[in-house]
Amino acid sequence: MAELESLETAAEHERILREIESTDTACIGPTLRSVYDGEEHGRFMEKLEARIRNHDREIEKMCNFHYQGFVDSITELLKVRGEAQKLKNQVTDTNRKLQSEGKELIIAMEELKQCRLQQRNISATVDKLTLCLPVLEMYSKLREQMKSKRHYPALKTLEHLEHTYLPQVSHYRFCKVMVDNIPKLREEIKEVSMSDLKDFLESIRKHSDKIGETAMKQDCRYNQWKIIARIFFSLLLSPNIKAQQQRNLDNIVSQHPRISGGKKSKKEACAGSDLEVKNTSPMSEQDSGILDVEDEEEDDEVPGAQELVDFSPVYRCLHIYSVLGARETFENYYRKQRRKQARLVLQPPSNMHETLDGYRKYFNQIVGFFVVEDHILHTTQGLVNRAYIDELWEMALSKTIAALRTHSSYCSDPSLVLDLKNLIVLFADTLQGYGFPVNQLFDMLLEIQDQYSETLLKKWSGVFRNILDSDNYSPIPVTNEEIYKKMVGQFPFQDAELEKQPFPKKFPFSEFVPKVYNQIKEFIYACLKFSEDLHLSSTEVDDMIRKSTNLLLTRTLSNCLQNVIKRKNVGLTELVQIIINTTHLEKSCKFLEEFITNITNVLPETVHTTKLYGTTTFKDARHAAEEEIYTNLNQKIDQFLQLADYDWMALEPGSRASDYLVDLIGFLRSTFAVFTHLPGKVAQTACMSACKHLSTSLMQLLLEAEVRQLTLGALQQFNLDVEECEQFARSGPVPGFQGDTLQLAFIDLRQLLDLFIQWDWSTYLADYGQPTCKYLRVNPTTALVLLEKISRVMRDTSRKNNVFAQFRKNERDKQKLIDTVAKQLRGLINSHHS
Secondary structure (H helix, E strand, O other): OHHHHHHHHHHHHHHHHHHHHHOOHHHOHHHHHHHHHOOOHHHHHHHHHHHHHHHHHHHHHHHHHHHHHHHHHHHHHHHHHHHHHHHHHHHHHHHHHHHHHHHHHHHHHHHHHHHHHHHHHHHHHHHHHHHHHHHHHHHHHHHHHHHOOOHHHHHHHHHHHHHHHHHHHOOOHHHHHHHHHHHHHHHHHHHHHHHHHHHHHHHHHHOHHHHHHHHHHHHHHHHHHHHHHHHHHHHHHOHHHHHHHHHHHHHHHHHOOOOOOOOOOHHHHHHHHHHHHHHOOOOOOOOOEEOOOOOHHHOOOOOOHHHHEEOHHHHHHHHHHHHOOOHHHHHHHHHHHHHHHHHHHOOOOOOHHHOHHHHHHHHHHHHHHHHHHHHHHHHOOOOOOHHHHHHHHHHHHHHHHHHHHHHHOOOOOHHHHHHHHHHHHHHHHHHHHOOOOOHHHHHHHHHHHHHHHHHHHHHHHHHHHHHHHHOOOOOOEEOOHHHHHHHHHHOOOOOHHHHHOOOOEEOOOOOHHHHHHHHHHHHHHHHHHHHOOOOOOHHHHHHHHHHHHHHHHHHHHHHHHHHHHHOOOOOHHHHHHHHHHHHHHHHOHHHHHHHHHHHHOOOOOOOOOOOOOHHHHHHHHHHHHHHHHHHHHHHHHHHHHOOOOOOOOOOOOOOOOOHHHHHHHHHHHHHHHHHHHOOHHHHHHHHHHHHHHHHHHHHHHHOOOOOOOOOHHHHHHHHHHHHHHHHHHHOOOOOOOOOOOHHHHHHHHHHHHHHHHHOOHHHHHHHOOOOOOOOOOOOHHHHHHHHHHHHHHHHHHHHHHOOOOOOOHHHHHHHHHHHHHHHHHHHHHHHHHO
């Protein structure tokens, strides 16, 4: 076992020695550590020493083998050293000569080196400047654009500078300064563009009326051509209204001598808008504001409304904010400001109703506002939208209609109301041309039409009053054929008998008949003027005219006639002429119907066509005049009766009728002679009414309570007066009465007087109540009152004559008879009441 271990140890030591011999010295540590970790350290050292001795012996052998070669080498080296010294000296001399000769070359080379270095630096500098110069040029261009207020190009330049040029030279300090200034420049551009926008908004706010005026002028010229065409066709279709329409046509042409095709078509308008967008593109360098058009107004062509405005500030600001990512902020700001301006525009001045210019300026501002908004809608994408425009228009429409209702209610001049209507129509047509709904405006015009009718009625009320006040209420005299034809042309009158009469002759009516008739036609024309351009059908126009004309006839003209008839100073002659006049005006109503039919082209037979009530108006006026005649006659009769001075105590009657009654009968004869042109029934009724009133008044005079005593002599005088009245009735003051019809007005007086004068009490009392009674019209109460008056006279006479004596027998018998009759009359009265 020991030998085996000794062999293994020897083999291990041999391996270690070979490893030490073959291994790098730096890696021998682990090998030696394995020796020292074992227990055979001494034996290994012995082994190592033996190995060293072996190697020494080998080295010695090798040295001994190569020694002669070594010596020879040393000898050769010694020889070489001498030669090397010579070579060294030669090299040194050569080097010295080379250094001496190359000194200038070195200097040149140094200079060349320096030049090459400078060239390299210059080239690098050129390269760097090549990168920096575009940046500086762009920045200079940016500043120039900012200075010249070309903000949108400046913003584009800023974008290129920031994203294209600055990243290439970002390591330079000046670039960092530029980068730091970019947000400030953007903010400056925003502020300046917003300032331009504010100036633009303020400018269009101030000049909205000018823009609207121009837009309405364009529409007005278009409408003028339509009016001329309509009047032309009306002249062709309705020759009866030729003269009036010709006057209207002449007025339009004379007021607008330079009518031309100023209204653009929709395509032309769109083309103009497109052109304007190009001219006012974001690159446009024009300032904001309204262009000067004072000189253009003198030209035949009216400039387009959009041509007056430079919209470039809006486009520039919109593009700038869009590029900066703040488009929504800009849209909200623009809409907010325009809403505020809309409210200001829609606020009417307090005195707008005083003149048409006030309304015109108000409408011009509104039209100008919406023309601008419509242009913005069609030339920008999304700055305003249709919903926003519709919202503004709804607000404007409601406020405008409310303002017009309020202010138009103050208008009392029909000409102003008509001009206002034409202005509203022009306003509505202009905005309708831009696509805004205007039906509510036309509905509101129908409300104004009622007010217009009222103002017309007030105006024509004054016209009628002037005509009626200035009329002489006498038939119109005609001296020649020319005047006759002229009058017949003014008023539709035909009378074959009057035509046959020689000149001079008279029309039966007075001057107010043709004047009133022509004024009614003028009123119809005035109503027709208002209906123009309201987009109404012929039936609606006809209905409107007829209703207004009916109001004129039944209210205005009727009231004027009634006022004339009721005037205190109106005479019977005037009343008679009024009756004649209203009769002829009543006959002319059918011609007024035809006149309306001609101008509206709606036949009277059409369903729901309103009929004229002129016939009723003139009949009512005539009846009122008739009643006034009756009243005036009665008043005249009363005035004459106030002159009656009867001696109720007279013993004997006079020889003739009383003077006042004779005068009264004379007045009645002359009055009824004037009634020749009146309708027969009117004259007969007036005469019968006068006679009845005279009879009643005479009866009241006879039975007056103040007359307490009455003699038979006074009664006989009163009978003479009644006979005079009966004679007047029999004479037939008015033709047409049959038999004794007019005398029946005095039948009550006649029977009463006959009863007392004939003292026929037995017959009266015996036949009372029978249809064939002779004194059928005598009332017992009336007879008793008159009998008591006579009885008082007899009692007083008897008392005076018989102070110291007894009554005479016949007087006592008569008194007893009176008492008996009075008692029987009271009995009749009591039985009648029971």
